[in-house]
Amino acid sequence: MKIAKTITELKTYLEAIGGDKTIGFVPTMGYLHDGHLSLIKAAHAHNDVTVLSIFVNPTQFAPGEDLDAYPRDFLRDSRLAEAAGTDLLFFPDPAEIYPAGASTFVEVEGEITKKLCGQSRPTHFKGVTTVVTILFNLINPNIAYFGQKDAQQVAVIKKMVRDLHLPVQIAVCPIVREADGLAMSSRNVLLHPEERKQALVLSQSLAAAKALYQAGERSVKILTAVIVNHINSMPLTHIDYVEILDFETLANIETITSPTLAAVAVRFEKTRLLDNIILD
Amino acid sequence: MKIAKTITELKTYLEAIGGDKTIGFVPTMGYLHDGHLSLIKAAHAHNDVTVLSIFVNPTQFAPGEDLDAYPRDFLRDSRLAEAAGTDLLFFPDPAEIYPAGASTFVEVEGEITKKLCGQSRPTHFKGVTTVVTILFNLINPNIAYFGQKDAQQVAVIKKMVRDLHLPVQIAVCPIVREADGLAMSSRNVLLHPEERKQALVLSQSLAAAKALYQAGERSVKILTAVIVNHINSMPLTHIDYVEILDFETLANIETITSPTLAAVAVRFEKTRLLDNIILD
Numbered sequence: 001m002k003i004a005k006t007i008t009e010l011k012t013y014l015e016a017i018g019g020d021k022t023i024g025f026v027p028t029m030g031y032l033h034d035g036h037l038s039l040i041k042a043a044h045a046h047n048d049v050t051v052l053s054i055f056v057n058p059t060q061f062a063p064g065e066d067l068d069a070y071p072r073d074f075l076r077d078s079r080l081a082e083a084a085g086t087d088l089l090f091f092p093d094p095a096e097i098y099p100a101g102a103s104t105f106v107e108v109e110g111e112i113t114k115k116l117c118g119q120s121r122p123t124h125f126k127g128v129t130t131v132v133t134i135l136f137n138l139i140n141p142n143i144a145y146f147g148q149k150d151a152q153q154v155a156v157i158k159k160m161v162r163d164l165h166l167p168v169q170i171a172v173c174p175i176v177r178e179a180d181g182l183a184m185s186s187r188n189v190l191l192h193p194e195e196r197k198q199a200l201v202l203s204q205s206l207a208a209a210k211a212l213y214q215a216g217e218r219s220v221k222i223l224t225a226v227i228v229n230h231i232n233s234m235p236l237t238h239i240d241y242v243e244i245l246d247f248e249t250l251a252n253i254e255t256i257t258s259p260t261l262a263a264v265a266v267r268f269e270k271t272r273l274l275d276n277i278i279l280d
Numbered sequence: 281m282k283i284a285k286t287i288t289e290l291k292t293y294l295e296a297i298g299g300d301k302t303i304g305f306v307p308t309m310g311y312l313h314d315g316h317l318s319l320i321k322a323a324h325a326h327n328d329v330t331v332l333s334i335f336v337n338p339t340q341f342a343p344g345e346d347l348d349a350y351p352r353d354f355l356r357d358s359r360l361a362e363a364a365g366t367d368l369l370f371f372p373d374p375a376e377i378y379p380a381g382a383s384t385f386v387e388v389e390g391e392i393t394k395k396l397c398g399q400s401r402p403t404h405f406k407g408v409t410t411v412v413t414i415l416f417n418l419i420n421p422n423i424a425y426f427g428q429k430d431a432q433q434v435a436v437i438k439k440m441v442r443d444l445h446l447p448v449q450i451a452v453c454p455i456v457r458e459a460d461g462l463a464m465s466s467r468n469v470l471l472h473p474e475e476r477k478q479a480l481v482l483s484q485s486l487a488a489a490k491a492l493y494q495a496g497e498r499s500v501k502i503l504t505a506v507i508v509n510h511i512n513s514m515p516l517t518h519i520d521y522v523e524i525l526d527f528e529t530l531a532n533i534e535t536i537t538s539p540t541l542a543a544v545a546v547r548f549e550k551t552r553l554l555d556n557i558i559l560d
Binding site for chain 1: 287299377378379382383384385386387388389390392409410413414417418420439440442443444445446447
């Protein structure tokens with residue numbers, strides 16, 4: 001596995017690979033878990049070359065968010081990345097990605113970035129779409145891999161790719177969970193032991209809603225209430241949102257008639273966790 | 281010369297060309313004049329394949345601006361384009377470029393898009409940078425050609441390419457002028473005969489400033505006043521701006537010490553004209 005810390009190194013390695021090879025790309029913020037590794041393995045299985053980026057992107061964190069606390073462990077990440085099939089690891093400094101005075105942003109406007117995480121993090125997706133565009137421009141992948149864990153990010157990036165005609169295919173891999181059901185996240189290590197126990201309520205509440213849906217319930221109001229009640233039964237949780245929306249457009253619905261996303265965001269003392277499930 | 285009206289046709293032609301050829305790209309809004317043709321000729325001279333786009337981009341016009349009045353003549357354009365060396369002419373409908381519900385924009389934020397034309401057209405450059413990004417994504421050119429006539433557009437696009445690491449080189453060609461000195465513009469045909477006469481004051485005022493600069497004058501205040509006085513001597517003119525700025529960053533300056541842009545925008549009854557000159 002090659003490691004590029006600068007754009008010059010990245011371009012040197014990419015040129016050595018040659019333009020006829022297919023490139024699978026996995027953009028991450030590092031602190032890799034089995035969810036990330038499933039993306040790397042999928043890229044490795046379907047492309048000639050697998051490029052992984054590890055970049056804790058400052059523009060997707062607002063002042064006061066957990067940019068500095070975001071967990072980092074490059075040595076562990078690089079071993080895991082290589083074992084999962086990474087050929088080229090891009091690990092740039094912020095100054096490589098954002099040259100001095102950079103002020104150009106890519107933004108998906110409208111409801112799709114305003115609801116769910118966009119309510120409490122209004123500038124988050126602007127940072128995500130900007131850095132993903134930059135990484136696509138630098139790496140020129142054939143396929144880029146994202147995890148369904150960040151369901152809104154997936155919807156936003158798919159819309160960006162469509163709207164801007166970006167020459168890349170987006171592949172989405174299922175959520176990978178701990179043995180007890182907690183969705184894998186780099187932020188899970190920030191939970192206190194009692195929070196870690198209570199965090200199980202995210203996946204459990206979604207599973208309860210899915211069971212009810214499979215039993216025939218189609219009312220968004222009722223399914224939402226079931227999830228909310230489950231989560232509120234755990235005293236350390238603070239609901240950021242519980243939403244049931246159209247899977248592709250994230251539009252509000254009242255009754256489920258097509259593939260639907262049930263998504264939750266829950267805050268603990270210092271850590272905010274996401275989970276979601278598809279109802280179809 | 282091939283003509284593509286759809287993205288499907290464009291991609292078919294580009295695939296037939298093959299990935300090993302260099303592509304020179306000239307994005308225009310059509311109604312071609314010798315300025316555009318100089319860009320096509322430059323692209324033709326330095327690349328294997330020359331792609332021209334003709335697209336009157338709705339997102340760079342605000343409501344009430346001259347989107348509908350913007351002159352169009354596709355048959356004449358296609359003859360001129362072919363004679364100048366165009367290999368592939370892309371002439372899409374707005375619905376090809378902006379799919380239904382498109383809401384993703386590329387924006388260069390900051391002073392560079394707020395001053396000069398950005399004062400009276402605050403959303404203009406957001407439309408320009410969005411459509412140029414889309415066209416770059418569709419055509420993947422090696423070099424894209426722009427005219428120095430739209431000096432601020434050139435500065436904004438260069439900044440966008442740098443900030444987003446777009447894999448394209450920007451080439452800038454000098455202003456092409458009518459025999460009497462008027463900078464060529466598709467909008468010149470919209471001038472009434474008396475306006476056309478008085479419009480000469482744009483290039484004449486800039487030439488006067490340049491002569492004074494060459495005689496040793498370095499004060500932005502004095503050079504600006506000379507241009508303003510010249511333009512105001514013509515009764516049908518209404519100055520939108522007269523600005524003397526750093527050539528690259530468009531930052532304000534007081535004294536000229538490095539390459540500098542003197543730029544003017546002047547309104548006539550229904551037509552707004554631009555001109556500029558480089559002081560170095």
